[in-house]
Amino acid sequence: MSDIAKRFAQNPLLKPSDLQPSIEGMKIACLLNPGVFTYDNKTWMLIRVAERPVQKEDTISFPILKETGTMEIIEIKKDDPELMADDPRVIRYKGSDYLTTLSHLRLVCSEDGVHFSQPENYPLLLGSGKWETFGIEDCRVSKLDDTYYLTYTAVSENGVAVGLRTTKNWKQFEQKGLIFPPHNKDCAIFEERINGKYYAFHRPSSVEIGGNYIWLASSPDGIHWGQHQCIVKTREGMWDSARVGAGAAPIKTKDGWLAIYHGANKEHVYCLGAFLLDLHNPGKVLARTEEPIMMPTEDYELHGFFGKVVFTNGHIAHDDEDTITVYYGAADEFICGARFSIQEICSYLK
């Protein structure tokens, strides 16, 4: 056992009832997986807020966006023989898959990194256009020069892909389209170019041959990507046997790029681990933790919308150069924080 996370005593930092739904008639089902960054001398999170209509007794209803941006509510009788609804996250109906909730991204900020609230006059980030009609999720935020790169899961009936938006001021955003086609998630752009090239983690999934592995790609401009290579795979019989995916951008250390990732086993228990990449050739994996560095143990991690989950895609490195604060989604419902010592993480790398 090697859970080396120092969880905040104030956890969970945010729960669904702490925020208002984006529109009337909706209910926030979960807060999930925040992207994290520093801006204007504050700590900011870009939270995934998953909403659904207030449910009636004999139907299941869920929202989707039209390409124009307007919301449509789909309502299905629970006894409809064409409805399959045994997964809390996905509904299958008449041969098509839908999400039970519609996610948008919402900014909260904090002076102390513990108490977060919504700032005034900043927009919600909503799904927009054809590739985001089922919402946008799990955004990583990377800063290069004066630009923030937002890489997020873009979901529509066309598939689950990776979208990119950029901003300098969190009020105006540029849409850069889908940077990885389906099925892909868990994309984080490195916060520094290496030999003039952008690098990113991403996590394609395979319908046959292959699996849910972490890949690396490079780019001349952050928008067009190539040179894909598989760098971290699932490990049979271990805590990360079913899926692995990168967290936020890796942390630059003197020994290499330190990445925190999530892994899940076949029972869908999500834990965190770490791996180290060569500073100059990030396709080269130097080391990886064998045991998780964090696993679901607290009540708010074990029980929620989808229990037994700790999942991170955002952290803040601190001035002492050893501490990082990892913000994470717990049980697919709550936003939490924990501190790690980088040196301690590195001591578990094999």
Add this chain to the structure above:
Amino acid sequence: MSDIAKRFAQNPLLKPSDLQPSIEGMKIACLLNPGVFTYDNKTWMLIRVAERPVQKEDTISFPILKETGTMEIIEIKKDDPELMADDPRVIRYKGSDYLTTLSHLRLVCSEDGVHFSQPENYPLLLGSGKWETFGIEDCRVSKLDDTYYLTYTAVSENGVAVGLRTTKNWKQFEQKGLIFPPHNKDCAIFEERINGKYYAFHRPSSVEIGGNYIWLASSPDGIHWGQHQCIVKTREGMWDSARVGAGAAPIKTKDGWLAIYHGANKEHVYCLGAFLLDLHNPGKVLARTEEPIMMPTEDYELHGFFGKVVFTNGHIAHDDEDTITVYYGAADEFICGARFSIQEICSYLK
């Protein structure tokens, strides 16, 4: 019924016994899905040659490549309880998927477009490196300026992805890495830049939400790709209900880019259809055929390694500006040819 293909009387043009295995002890199981191009005033095909060891009675054996390029034969007792081998194309063993055959790409050329033979002093194209240990397949060949772009399916235990090599003389090749990560196939680069950008079809597959659809991407350099968009989807209840994938690069006509694609239904019957894209904005689909323009009807299309398949990824446009010769894989075993009238194809577009 609308099969408007004028099949060559000489079909099949090539069958497995017409070529020699690449090394002793191997047997050619199938010839498949040629890329097609003109070079040195001849018609060339780059055929996918799928080989496996001569099989013994009580075992299944199949070859894989090591990263170094050397071949290894894996041999499994047929009564091994961990072996699943009911698909002629894929073997499942101890939790991993393998291919029953190992494919390489082989050049043949012809003066008349009908009688093909292997030219002297041209290399075989073999899988190379970490992402191609299970072989390379179904190559599209596109010519831009004086460079041929070879986009092919690169298969390894890491997944099924799209690799790119370029050549000017078919003797020296440059490896450009994987341009689309798993799960992806059926990539063809347009033979002309549009507003300075490269365009390509590709066919990602989704593990949940989405399907086997044709996507379009663009690129500043042919190597790094972005702006992914889904353009052609499967159609419930029709001949292309289960999967669609692009053939070769589209044909430029005055009305738009004419693309020939394959579709399959849930019974794995593969037919050909066509769609038309806007000349200046190829993300815009102007029309699509409802019925197939070609379907498996001949004995060599109905019966073979995998029957009921016509599949194309190569064609030659002719000087009369109306005729194209489509080369195609039949029943995943034979190489065939057929002529189409472009005008006749277009008359079926809806």
